[in-house]
Amino acid sequence: MAKRxxxxxxMIADDSDIxxxxxxxxxxxxxxxxxxxxxxxxCKALFMQSKPDVAxxxxxxxxxxxxxxxxxxxxxxxxxxVVVTTGVSTEETAVQAMKLGxxxxxxxxxxMRDVVSLVEKLLESRRAGEENIKLKKEIRRSEKxxxxxxxxxxEALITTDAAGKIQFLNRAGSTMWxxxxxxxxxxxxxxxxxxxxGAMLHRDLVRDTIRRGKVEGEFLFRKKDKxxxxxxxxxxxxxxxxxxxxxxxxxxxxxxxxxxxxxxxQSEKLAALGxxxxxxxxxxxxxxxxxxxxxxxxxxxxxxxxxxxQYTRIILEDxxxxxxxxxxxxxYVRFSKFYSFKFVKTGIVPLVERARDKVLHEIPETSxxxxxFRLKTDENLPDIDADPKALEEVFYNVILNAYEAMPRGGxxxxxxxxxxxxxxxxxxxxxxxxxxxxxxxxFNPFFTTKTSGAGMGLSKVYLLVEEHGGIVNLRxxxxxxxxxxxxxxxERLRLLGGLSQ
Numbered sequence: 001m002a003k004r005x006x007x008x009x010x011m012i013a014d015d016s017d018i019x020x021x022x023x024x025x026x027x028x029x030x031x032x033x034x035x036x037x038x039x040x041x042x043c044k045a046l047f048m049q050s051k052p053d054v055a056x057x058x059x060x061x062x063x064x065x066x067x068x069x070x071x072x073x074x075x076x077x078x079x080x081x082v083v084v085t086t087g088v089s090t091e092e093t094a095v096q097a098m099k100l101g102x103x104x105x106x107x108x109x110x111x112m113r114d115v116v117s118l119v120e121k122l123l124e125s126r127r128a129g130e131e132n133i134k135l136k137k138e139i140r141r142s143e144k145x146x147x148x149x150x151x152x153x154x155e156a157l158i159t160t161d162a163a164g165k166i167q168f169l170n171r172a173g174s175t176m177w178x179x180x181x182x183x184x185x186x187x188x189x190x191x192x193x194x195x196x197x198g199a200m201l202h203r204d205l206v207r208d209t210i211r212r213g214k215v216e217g218e219f220l221f222r223k224k225d226k227x228x229x230x231x232x233x234x235x236x237x238x239x240x241x242x243x244x245x246x247x248x249x250x251x252x253x254x255x256x257x258x259x260x261x262x263x264x265x266q267s268e269k270l271a272a273l274g275x276x277x278x279x280x281x282x283x284x285x286x287x288x289x290x291x292x293x294x295x296x297x298x299x300x301x302x303x304x305x306x307x308x309x310q311y312t313r314i315i316l317e318d319x320x321x322x323x324x325x326x327x328x329x330x331x332y333v334r335f336s337k338f339y340s341f342k343f344v345k346t347g348i349v350p351l352v353e354r355a356r357d358k359v360l361h362e363i364p365e366t367s368x369x370x371x372x373f374r375l376k377t378d379e380n381l382p383d384i385d386a387d388p389k390a391l392e393e394v395f396y397n398v399i400l401n402a403y404e405a406m407p408r409g410g411x412x413x414x415x416x417x418x419x420x421x422x423x424x425x426x427x428x429x430x431x432x433x434x435x436x437x438x439x440x441x442x443f444n445p446f447f448t449t450k451t452s453g454a455g456m457g458l459s460k461v462y463l464l465v466e467e468h469g470g471i472v473n474l475r476x477x478x479x480x481x482x483x484x485x486x487x488x489x490x491e492r493l494r495l496l497g498g499l500s501q
Contacts (some may be wrong), residue, residue, distance in 0.1 A: 008123055009033040011052040015061050026112040040064025044072055051077055054119050059086040059093060067096060074101035081122045123228040156251040162244055163190045168269040176253055178224035181393050193219055209247045219469055230254040292319040341390060341467060345383040348416055348423055355395035360487035363399040363403055370409030384490045390464045397457040398427050398484050405431030405482060427484040434476035442474055
């Protein structure tokens with residue numbers, strides 16, 4: 001008889017030489033590797049040596065009984081398939097054997113070919129069971145991996161049923177909109193999208209996705225606090241058993257991208273203004289030289305005329321003011337064109353303190369007495385990659401602006417905190433505030449609400465912070481508080497072109 005290909009190993013444990021050898025012959029003919037044992041002690045010893053796939057164990061064996069051997073085998077090799085045989089069939093023995101882990105129970109006499117078929121069936125069942133366990137582990141691993149991905153990705157991931165009722169929202173989505181998953185479960189998806197002209201969205205995302213298979217585009221989304229943010233939306237259908245059971249939406253927050261585009265335009269505008277200013281400052285200085293010179297000569301020639309002397313004094317004061325303004329402009333242009341940045345590991349707090357001391361030496365003594373300066377810092381702040389001179393100039397201009405915004409006194413609070421891979425500085429004063437309509441222009445050159453100065457301070461702040469790869473924002477309330485927020489990376493990464501190369 002031709003042997004069937006198999007790599008299985010079988011142990012036959014029976015004290016009957018005739019039955020043991022008959023089983024050996026039929027299993028070897030079927031392609032099995034056979035190990036024989038004729039008592040319980042020999043069976044246990046050979047089992048540990050050979051670790052068979054299958055063991056056929058007689059209940060009644062000398063030295064150690066078959067049930068005790070069965071218990072030993074399942075303890076040492078739970079993967080081994082055990083078939084118990086006996087010449088005396090009792091229901092109690094069968095139940096006990098099955099409880100101990102036997103895969104089947106045979107009563108002698110039995111057909112040899114039936115035993116082979118049973119063993120092959122049990123091995124196939126074991127293989128299928130192990131494959132099923134393996135697949136379940138793979139599924140659980142995949143589910144955990146997908147769950148982890150939905151948690152760590154920066155895009156919002158939302159699923160709905162076929163009617164557009166929200167079923168799932170990942171962590172990024174919860175952060176974007178400000179809702180928890182429990183708050184949104186069962187809500188209509190259009191709750192998250194700002195309606196056109198203050199109404200509900202004119203297009204139905206669910207209907208359009210089901211009809212077209214997907215929807216893509218930029219939308220303005222409505223947050224829990226009634227604020228909005230721009231985002232790119234992509235939807236697709238979820239299929240189950242050939243039917244559409246819902247839709248999945250992925251939303252990427254475009255707020256940061258819009259900020260970068262806005263800052264790039266600002267940088268281009270400042271560069272263009274610098275080129276224009278350079279030419280204008282030269283011409284204005286020539287005119288001021290003439291005006292100042294002739295005014296001094298008129299002043300000397302009109303010593304006996306008080307009215308003329310008053311006029312020339314006013315002219316000279318304006319000339320001096322304009323000369324200072326031109327100097328500020330030229331300094332700004334010269335700095336933006338020629339300053340060479342030197343980045344080193346730098347401590348933030350000492351720079352803030354030096355900038356404060358510099359301001360206090362320049363402003364009137366009344367301001368130093370009526371303005372309270374508070375500095376709050378986190379412990380163990382890391383040094384950052386920065387140009388100390390440039391950052392001190394940043395802090396000087398921000399602190400000077402804050403003091404000048406509090407002519408009647410107030411409080412300037414500077415908070416320095418660690419935020420992940422950045423340092424955040426908040427300069428908050430209780431001064432006169434800035435009008436809301438003026439906020440978009442505060443970083444432009446020449447913009448100022450003061451009676452003197454060229455308005456170059458905050459423009460310079462913007463340039464310097466940008467060169468450090470940071471962000472500067474201004475928030476204010478008219479006749480209230482003004483906060484200048486500066487965020488600087490601990491490790492400088494150049495994402496946009498700047499002044500240094």
